[in-house]
Amino acid sequence: MKRIADSTVRRLSLYLRFLEDFEKRGIGTISSDELAARGGTTSAQVRKDLSFFGSFGKRGLGYSVAELAARLRQILGLEREWQVIIIGAGKIGAALAQYHGFAQRGFRIVAVYDSDPAKVGRSVDGLVIQALDSLPDEVKHQPADIAVLAVPATSAQEVADMVVKAGIRAILNFAPHQLQVPDTVAVKAVNMAMELEGLSFALTNG
Amino acid sequence: MKRIADSTVRRLSLYLRFLEDFEKRGIGTISSDELAARGGTTSAQVRKDLSFFGSFGKRGLGYSVAELAARLRQILGLEREWQVIIIGAGKIGAALAQYHGFAQRGFRIVAVYDSDPAKVGRSVDGLVIQALDSLPDEVKHQPADIAVLAVPATSAQEVADMVVKAGIRAILNFAPHQLQVPDTVAVKAVNMAMELEGLSFALTNG
DNA sequence: ATGAACTTGTGAATTTCTTCACAAGTTATC
DNA sequence: GATAACTTGTGAAGAAATTCACAAGTTCAT
Known part of the structure; x- marks a missing residue:
């Protein structure tokens, strides 16, 4: 597995925070563009960041908020205490x-x-x-x-x-x-x- | 003046801390190599960082600790309160x-x-x-x-x-x-x- | 005065990170 | 089922940051 840049990890952490916020507000899916707007970055950056770990979205639709949040928690090692x-x-x-x-x-x-x-x-x-x-x-x-x-x-x-x-x-x-x-x-x-x-x-x- | 990267500014701040430490210990001059060792970076990086603002060292000798510290304080805007x-x-x-x-x-x-x-x-x-x-x-x-x-x-x-x-x-x-x-x-x-x-x-x- | 040992400052090369651009897939509408 | 409107995933291009490498300057010992 390729080394992941520190800046990428920091952004993943940010994305997760936004996703949790969206989750609370009952939003089911979200596009890389919306996620990017929230975090002051670009949609390409969001997709590239995620692409290091797999493909979690659906073309034409975006990402399932709950699913992406779960994957990020997994990636960041936040499933355990x-x-x-x-x-x-x-x-x-x-x-x-x-x-x-x-x-x-x-x-x-x-x-x-x-x-x-x-x-x-x-x-x-x-x-x-x-x-x-x-x-x-x-x-x-x-x-x-x-x-x-x-x-x-x-x-x-x-x-x-x-x-x-x-x-x-x-x-x-x-x-x-x-x-x-x-x-x-x-x-x-x-x-x-x-x-x-x-x-x-x-x-x-x- | 060219835009200075955030990472450069952070390092300048680090260098200043080291210089103040050296100053306290009565060390008069220091090379980019010694400064780099302390900050976990390379001597080329130190010299490049400083080169955006001028040339503060003496070839063959290094940098005057007191002078470089003063220049960094000036660059970072720490001369005022x-x-x-x-x-x-x-x-x-x-x-x-x-x-x-x-x-x-x-x-x-x-x-x-x-x-x-x-x-x-x-x-x-x-x-x-x-x-x-x-x-x-x-x-x-x-x-x-x-x-x-x-x-x-x-x-x-x-x-x-x-x-x-x-x-x-x-x-x-x-x-x-x-x-x-x-x-x-x-x-x-x-x-x-x-x-x-x-x-x-x-x-x-x- | 000469040579050896250092060290800076900086273009050039390299590496890393970000952005572009588009094929491919999905959904909605008629 | 054809078309329009989206959106992802990713190779390629571009930009930015770091490292290399070396000419040029300084000090010290002899």
Whole structure:
């Protein structure tokens, strides 16, 4: 199977969101053109994106909303539940732990860790904050698929190393630090400072 | 001036972060190769990125860390302070308001708005939460450059319209909703659900 | 002053991503 | 069942981004 571009995966995720919206509104079929209009892209792009995975539409008619949504969920691996741990119970970590949108989409937060002894033992949204040191053992008992890093930039690499060593193969990194990990580990970064600087650039050079 | 790709701007932002780190550690000059190693790219990419804006290095020697950092700050428009308003004082909005990393990089949060009367009047990190209705008037008195949307997906478009109407030309959108705005307005989206789905895809098809 | 070791800046080549364009299939109407 | 109006799926073309490769400039050691 050919390597799928990151940009394609991001668009699939967008399409799925639109489809779920259409599904809720009781719309049965949709054309690539309508889907494209919603996502700020073109119908050819939509069809090309989908073509990497098969052909899901009917010529002359379009796509069945329910069916395409199901196929996208399958492609994106959203048919199962993923176990997520959050590392860092500061402002961002705590906000993420309390955000229930994740659970709704099958990302279940199973643990929250922090290295600060003052925080360990307290609870966030029903989860007791655990000592970061205990992570390797805990993960053995209750495996986790994805680690969310909400720690300061200075300790991000160290924590990432620990997480990788514990066998976790996907990291969502909120720390403004470029992580170095083996290429068997998937990393996505959410970097607000970078986005703001992108806006600053746009405002300056617009 | 040729249009600069988004990916280039993101990398410039990364380079700047590394340079600031090198600056702190007292390193005077750096080669494109060292900069590339840090950012997971290639030296040719670094040089190409910079070449869109001029030539800042010395052949045989590399780049002056301080000088290149200064040029990047200038290019990214970070020499001035940007006035930021946060809309939505929920979990995410409040966490952002309390995150001081923004201010350190010249993004000063000047106001927080919410449409919930129960929240209006309370304060977050020294800022009194204001009624969303009052935004158009408030922005006239104290202009804002960037609006951060931390509202539910269902009201995101409505709030974006309001913000655009008030004359704000840059939006950082945390709501999982694709905004439609005039192309004079710059939008960056931070979409955690999308990033998680990207990880889900990687884990499934890795 | 010369040679060796670096490193930049940049056209050209290459690779990757997006858009075009159209055959082929579907539905609706008369 | 013939025609018109759609829409998909995809090879080919085009555009954009990345990488290559090398001339030209700099430093350092001898």
